[in-house]
Amino acid sequence: MTIEEKIGQMNQLDPSWNAEEKEALIREGRVGSVFNIVGAKEVNRLQRMAVEETRLGIPLIAARDVIHGFNTIYPIPLAQGATWNPALVEQAARLTAREAYGAGIRWAFSPMVDVAHDPRWGRVAEGYGEDTYLASVMAAAVVRGYQNDQMVNGKMQKCLAACVKHFAGYSASEGGRDYNTTWIPETQLRDVYLPPFKAALDAGAMSVMCSFNDLNGLPSSANPHLNIDILRHEWGSDALLVSDWGSGSDLVPHGLVADKKEAALRCINARMEMDMQGNIYTDYLQQLLEEGKVKESQIDECVRSILRMKYRLGLFDHPYVPEDQPMVYSSRELAVVTRTAEESAVLLKNDGVLPLSVSKTLHDQTLHDQMVNILICGPLADQPKEQLGTWVFDGLPERSVTPLMAFSEWADSINDMSPLAPNRPPVTLLYEPGLTYSRDRNREGIARAVAAARKADIILYFCGEEAILSGEARCRADLDLPGSQCEMMDALAATGKPVVMIVMAGRPLTIGAQAEQAAAVLYALHGGTMAGTALCRLLTGRAVPSGKTTMTFPKMVGQIPLYYNRHNTGRPSYDPPMLIDSIPIGCPQFSIGQSSYWLETPTEPLYPFGYGLSYTTFEYGEPEMEQTQDTLFVSCAVTNTGRYDAYEVVQLYTRQLSGDLVRPLKELKGFEKVFIPAGETRTVRFDLNRGQLGYWHEQKRDCESRVWFATDPAEYEIWVAPDSRCTTHSVRFSIEK
Numbered sequence: 001m002t003i004e005e006k007i008g009q010m011n012q013l014d015p016s017w018n019a020e021e022k023e024a025l026i027r028e029g030r031v032g033s034v035f036n037i038v039g040a041k042e043v044n045r046l047q048r049m050a051v052e053e054t055r056l057g058i059p060l061i062a063a064r065d066v067i068h069g070f071n072t073i074y075p076i077p078l079a080q081g082a083t084w085n086p087a088l089v090e091q092a093a094r095l096t097a098r099e100a101y102g103a104g105i106r107w108a109f110s111p112m113v114d115v116a117h118d119p120r121w122g123r124v125a126e127g128y129g130e131d132t133y134l135a136s137v138m139a140a141a142v143v144r145g146y147q148n149d150q151m152v153n154g155k156m157q158k159c160l161a162a163c164v165k166h167f168a169g170y171s172a173s174e175g176g177r178d179y180n181t182t183w184i185p186e187t188q189l190r191d192v193y194l195p196p197f198k199a200a201l202d203a204g205a206m207s208v209m210c211s212f213n214d215l216n217g218l219p220s221s222a223n224p225h226l227n228i229d230i231l232r233h234e235w236g237s238d239a240l241l242v243s244d245w246g247s248g249s250d251l252v253p254h255g256l257v258a259d260k261k262e263a264a265l266r267c268i269n270a271r272m273e274m275d276m277q278g279n280i281y282t283d284y285l286q287q288l289l290e291e292g293k294v295k296e297s298q299i300d301e302c303v304r305s306i307l308r309m310k311y312r313l314g315l316f317d318h319p320y321v322p323e324d325q326p327m328v329y330s331s332r333e334l335a336v337v338t339r340t341a342e343e344s345a346v347l348l349k350n351d352g353v354l355p356l357s358v359s360k361t362l363h364d365q366t367l368h369d370q371m372v373n374i375l376i377c378g379p380l381a382d383q384p385k386e387q388l389g390t391w392v393f394d395g396l397p398e399r400s401v402t403p404l405m406a407f408s409e410w411a412d413s414i415n416d417m418s419p420l421a422p423n424r425p426p427v428t429l430l431y432e433p434g435l436t437y438s439r440d441r442n443r444e445g446i447a448r449a450v451a452a453a454r455k456a457d458i459i460l461y462f463c464g465e466e467a468i469l470s471g472e473a474r475c476r477a478d479l480d481l482p483g484s485q486c487e488m489m490d491a492l493a494a495t496g497k498p499v500v501m502i503v504m505a506g507r508p509l510t511i512g513a514q515a516e517q518a519a520a521v522l523y524a525l526h527g528g529t530m531a532g533t534a535l536c537r538l539l540t541g542r543a544v545p546s547g548k549t550t551m552t553f554p555k556m557v558g559q560i561p562l563y564y565n566r567h568n569t570g571r572p573s574y575d576p577p578m579l580i581d582s583i584p585i586g587c588p589q590f591s592i593g594q595s596s597y598w599l600e601t602p603t604e605p606l607y608p609f610g611y612g613l614s615y616t617t618f619e620y621g622e623p624e625m626e627q628t629q630d631t632l633f634v635s636c637a638v639t640n641t642g643r644y645d646a647y648e649v650v651q652l653y654t655r656q657l658s659g660d661l662v663r664p665l666k667e668l669k670g671f672e673k674v675f676i677p678a679g680e681t682r683t684v685r686f687d688l689n690r691g692q693l694g695y696w697h698e699q700k701r702d703c704e705s706r707v708w709f710a711t712d713p714a715e716y717e718i719w720v721a722p723d724s725r726c727t728t729h730s731v732r733f734s735i736e737k
């Protein structure tokens, strides 16, 4: 390859080029990847230029932000995490890959695995929440789903290349403000932020994307510690490393370098291999080579990585995608979309009003307390586009089923069955949105909604955030329901009718006051194409909620950062030591020295991590434990003591009681989502090996051993629990030297 051809491979074409310029560059072999070109025919047309008209015939790779679905949209990743069902998340990614592949896309810029502690940051919507272990499990599931094998002309090839992002620490931006500075000590980087990347790479992720932030003063695209020491040397990864959009040229505004030429030098020295949009390699790399500042071997390493990914995807054998892929989902596939939305909704409160009907079969629905006049209201009740959530470029809102549509269909089917159930009164649906969009401050519609509420037996209030309020650069300074939604809740509650609040948002919101007014709260986040169907099925009891939170819900913004696996402080001190989190809010009087205090702990969350109710109840037995030198076997019997067959997410937490460093209050080490029929018991087993209790020992770095993850010999406590807050049923064990 000539130098021009090599540098060409390192160029991801900026979508803003006009068609003529773009095609000329491709024909000259000066493009390695095209970005945001969609449609099998168009991708194949450009591909023919690369394959048939360039000297070497190296195929292009077409990239796209495929984040949570393609044309058919799945719940946002934060919601997918709330399913706690990696098999379902993998299946969602597999179907997404097929749809995107049908449009010529071979490289998806996801999963995003940034562990996030600050819900003000708009990009929490794109990740899997605050826990490293859960994010790692989900990251691997998405990679497996995307990179599944596809049969093309009798040969297998990979469907989509995954791109795990943003490497690294992006979510720790100060104040939750996007792109902002991050300061992350090595211990926290290794224990909290990096493991999901490693999990994605271990699952085979073919590429990694740099992040925008400066990490301890060094932006990721120019960070040899991240990109060379850790990614290449320690982890031995040969995945392709692509910049984020212009993150290489951003070194200039960051203030790291004086100009773009120096930016190109810093980036190649940090082994950033492909330049997305920045044009720093196309403009300066050859010059840097001629000046002897860059070696050709550095360029070769990058190009080898790019060609390797194309080869692994099967692009050299089959550069073209079929142009006749069916693009519309079958009902079997839509069932997966619906189920993902169903399992991602979290029931946060229920005073017994839900489910609205108490039988699971449609023709035999008994409506609760004669709740036959149902008011559907709120700004998200009938918004086909908003329910899709952030990062939706190819999603088709015309395919969305909104809550209003789904309820209308449900009411019609019930009423059609009335000859079979002559004593059942017909269901009447009233619809009055009250507000037209989530930030709407015009209160005129609220009066109409209240008038309708007076005629209703129950109010379903679909509130939350429009899609544009979360995602990249969508950070918020307060986390209340926007617009006049809180006032609308006050007005609805004042009617005295039961209000079920269904929140469709991109993040946890501070809904404490509204939740108190509500009879029930179902936290759905943005549920995608089939959100309406899923919510209707849940609210009417044809599906039972099984989602659990993946981020702690703060009561107020001032509590942030608030996450379950933070450290305990030294005060107040208790003998014997207790988890400060087990102090109930506003209650205990405690003493330090001579003084007594009434404590309203600022660490009391509105809802904790891992929390979610069901229509049934579960009883946890005492965990049983067996221990060998290397492994702990923990088992726990869980009984469904209620009336509904249902899924439960059984969670395993540990706490280390002493060690070389202070350890988190609790750490999730395993979970299993189990189906337990009403009245039955299932025993859930976890194997925990010694290594899983280890953590990064920065202070041991200078020792002879090169392994800085170590497990302290110490006493530990273990819980098998329905959420992170539960403190009953623990057992203790020791790890010997």
Ligand code: NOJ
Residues within 6 Å of the ligand: 065, 109, 165, 244, 245, 472
């Ligand atoms: C910037 C975002 O940070 C990244 O996640 C995305 O994949 C790229 N732009 C491409 O759109």
